[in-house]
Amino acid sequence: MERHTIAWYYLFFFLLVVTFFLSADFSPINNGLRLFILMLIFAAVVAPGLVYWSGRREHLADQASISLLVSTNHDLEASVKALQIKELERAGAKDDRSELIASTAHQLRTPLSAIKWTLQMMLQEQLGPVSAEQKEYLQKGLDAAGRVIATINEWLNNDVAKNNRDEYKFVKTDLLSLLDEVLAEFRHKLAQTHVRLAVERPDRRELVAEVDPAKFSMVLDNLIDNAIKYSRPKGQIKVKVLTERLNSPKPEVEFVVSDDGIGIPASDHSKIFQRQFRSSNAVEAAIGGSGLGLSISKHVVEMHRGQIWFESQEGKGTTFHVVVPIYQNKV
Amino acid sequence: MVAMKGKILIVEDDEFLRSLTAKRLEREGYEVAVAVDGESAVNVALEAKPSLVLLDLLLPGVDGFEVLRRIRANDQLKTLPVIVFSNLGQREDIEKAQTAGADDFLIKANFTLDDVASKINGRLGAGQSAAPTA
Numbered sequence: 001m002e003r004h005t006i007a008w009y010y011l012f013f014f015l016l017v018v019t020f021f022l023s024a025d026f027s028p029i030n031n032g033l034r035l036f037i038l039m040l041i042f043a044a045v046v047a048p049g050l051v052y053w054s055g056r057r058e059h060l061a062d063q064a065s066i067s068l069l070v071s072t073n074h075d076l077e078a079s080v081k082a083l084q085i086k087e088l089e090r091a092g093a094k095d096d097r098s099e100l101i102a103s104t105a106h107q108l109r110t111p112l113s114a115i116k117w118t119l120q121m122m123l124q125e126q127l128g129p130v131s132a133e134q135k136e137y138l139q140k141g142l143d144a145a146g147r148v149i150a151t152i153n154e155w156l157n158n159d160v161a162k163n164n165r166d167e168y169k170f171v172k173t174d175l176l177s178l179l180d181e182v183l184a185e186f187r188h189k190l191a192q193t194h195v196r197l198a199v200e201r202p203d204r205r206e207l208v209a210e211v212d213p214a215k216f217s218m219v220l221d222n223l224i225d226n227a228i229k230y231s232r233p234k235g236q237i238k239v240k241v242l243t244e245r246l247n248s249p250k251p252e253v254e255f256v257v258s259d260d261g262i263g264i265p266a267s268d269h270s271k272i273f274q275r276q277f278r279s280s281n282a283v284e285a286a287i288g289g290s291g292l293g294l295s296i297s298k299h300v301v302e303m304h305r306g307q308i309w310f311e312s313q314e315g316k317g318t319t320f321h322v323v324v325p326i327y328q329n330k331v
Numbered sequence: 332m333v334a335m336k337g338k339i340l341i342v343e344d345d346e347f348l349r350s351l352t353a354k355r356l357e358r359e360g361y362e363v364a365v366a367v368d369g370e371s372a373v374n375v376a377l378e379a380k381p382s383l384v385l386l387d388l389l390l391p392g393v394d395g396f397e398v399l400r401r402i403r404a405n406d407q408l409k410t411l412p413v414i415v416f417s418n419l420g421q422r423e424d425i426e427k428a429q430t431a432g433a434d435d436f437l438i439k440a441n442f443t444l445d446d447v448a449s450k451i452n453g454r455l456g457a458g459q460s461a462a463p464t465a
Contacts, residue, residue, distance in 0.1 A: 102421055106389070109418035109440040110345060117351050120443045126358055149440045156421075169422070184450075188443050214422035 116145045170328040174206040200240040210328040222293040227259035251326040258319035264312040337382030338362040355444035369393030388417035403432040
């Protein structure tokens with residue numbers, strides 16, 4: 001029971017006693033004063049009633065508020081449920097979109113493989129003799145097919161690289177084997193462009209780190225591809241694997257990919273990791289590219305809690321560095 | 332360049348890709364056997380006794396992953412080298428193929444048939460994966 005209600009009970013009891021005395025014949029007070037006091041008592045008795053009644057009104061108002069709150073709460077719950085459904089639909093749509101991209105890529109890659117293989121076999125005279133002039137056209141056709149394939153690959157990579165860190169699958173991976181797999185894909189391109197490749201690797205059988213192998217190989221692939229692409233004919237690219245910081249408190253591996261190619265103008269240095277940015281001299285040199293590769297690489301390296309940076313001098317070449325920690329959960 | 336002679340089983344449903352691959356491998360000095368779907372692949376492998384299988388993944392009916400599992404479950408075929416040669420290439424596909432027992436995974440569009448030939452030469456010649464040119 002609330003304190004003010006008890007107080008009203010005491011007051012009411014006190015007033016009853018007073019009324020009893022006032023109404024008694026032995027009371028010393030006169031009739032006028034008695035009437036005045038009785039009116040006061042009446043007011044005192046009515047007042048709590050009025051207060052109680054208004055309290056009921058307030059209580060009724062409270063109930064209305066509560067009903068309102070309940071219905072608002074229901075509305076909120078419905079909205080939350082609707083949002084959850086939307087979120088699930090969005091996630092589903094994202095899966096659908098990724099699925100669509102993957103299946104479209106597959107659909108496009110199959111005829112492109114046929115075009116690429118045919119042109120390359122003709123160029124190599126594996127399907128009969130070809131004149132020098134015909135070879136030139138075949139080479140252009142082959143380069144064009146290669147550009148479409150590269151664009152599709154970047155498209156796939158770009159979709160993958162939008163993932164958050166919790167969508168990464170970090171597994172113990174031998175980085176030296178991973179690098180070998182990446183390099184194997186460039187054998188033909190190196191032969192074609194006459195760019196020489198030197199690999200400096202540590203003197204050890206394997207180098208295990210926790211990476212998402214598919215995504216991390218995209219980074220190496222992109223850096224090596226850029227190095228070849230922006231090299232001059234018969235240029236030299238170097239790929240180094242540095243393990244000096246392997247026994248430090250925060251063990252990490254560094255990959256260095258350098259070329260002696262066209263370099264990046266100083267004015268473009270701050271923009272090089274921006275999405276769809278392409279350096280003016282790369283565009284001038286008519287070197288194909290979507291401008292997505294480095295922004296994807298940066299994202300992937302950062303999701304690995306690593307760092308990526310570069311040094312470059314226009315006309316002299318570019319060196320990219322990627323540092324990746326050995327452990328993902330002890331960082 | 333001259334490889335140890337051997338027989339390569341090409342499991343590929345696309346007629347044109349299959350004929351180009353066969354032509355290139357024959358030029359390389361290999362005998363070629365072909366299977367056009369997953370269902371017949373294991374039987375062809377048992378009959379032809381190839382030295383290596385070049386296996387596509389998306390095939391009508393039984394897919395390449397299942398062919399790989401059947402090859403690995405067969406006593407006569409379980410040590411047969413299998414190179415998956417597909418245009419699928421998402422991480423899940425590569426992992427699934429590795430789990431099923433693939434020795435290598437090549438994405439068709441990213442390689443030329445010359446690369447495939449030298450990969451096979453390396454694997455059959457040296458009895459292991461070709462060392463990358465560095």
